[in-house]
Amino acid sequence: MSRIGKHPVAIPAGVKAAVEGNTVKVEGPKGKLSQSFDGAVKISFADGHISVEPASASRFSNAMHGTARSIIASMVKGVSEGYKKVLEIKGVGFKAELKGKRLTLSLGYAHPCDYDIPEGINVTVGEAADKSPVVTVEGASKHMVGQVASDLKHFYPVEPYKGKGVRIQGEYVRRKEGKKTA
DSSP states (O other): OOTTTTSOEEOOTTOEEEEETTEEEEEETTEEEEEEOOTTEEEEEETTEEEEEESSSSHHHHHHHHHHHHHHHHHHHHHHTOEEEEEEEESTTOEEEEETTEEEEEOSSSSOEEEEOOTTEEEEEEEOTTSOEEEEEEESOHHHHHHHHHHHHHHSBOOTTTOOEEEETTOOOOOOOOOOOO
16 A cells, blocks of 8 residues: 555645546646546545545555555646746857747857747746756646756756756756866
């Protein structure tokens, strides 16, 4: 039995939830989310709480028990508060520009790196105190916010010698010492 899965997910005020079979639909001020789960768990909604129970005594049901509860809790938090990741772009001449639903990154390559922003995700471009670009990714879905941040980071991962590249704010990058001369 999962220790996390035993706790029911409380639905805050202003959030509507519905359970139809093994599909959970959540709607709040930040958006709508829906997720279908495997038959290994039983999901029920009563008294403003969503409860998850394993459907059988198998190891797979027990493993999915905590996972399903965690996903549902993330959905509820996403539609009520939302998720946010801030990306810092460090490097001489590195730029970020937003045109409609397309983000263009200039990262020192011979070509610009274009990224089409998916539906349900808001991206804003700003400037840090040291004049370097900052890209903020916001949305209701924890998975989508993390995936967009990962995709943007993949264009130019931080290199360990000079520290240039795209990083998530607060991420630690281990720096290496440069080449020694005789």
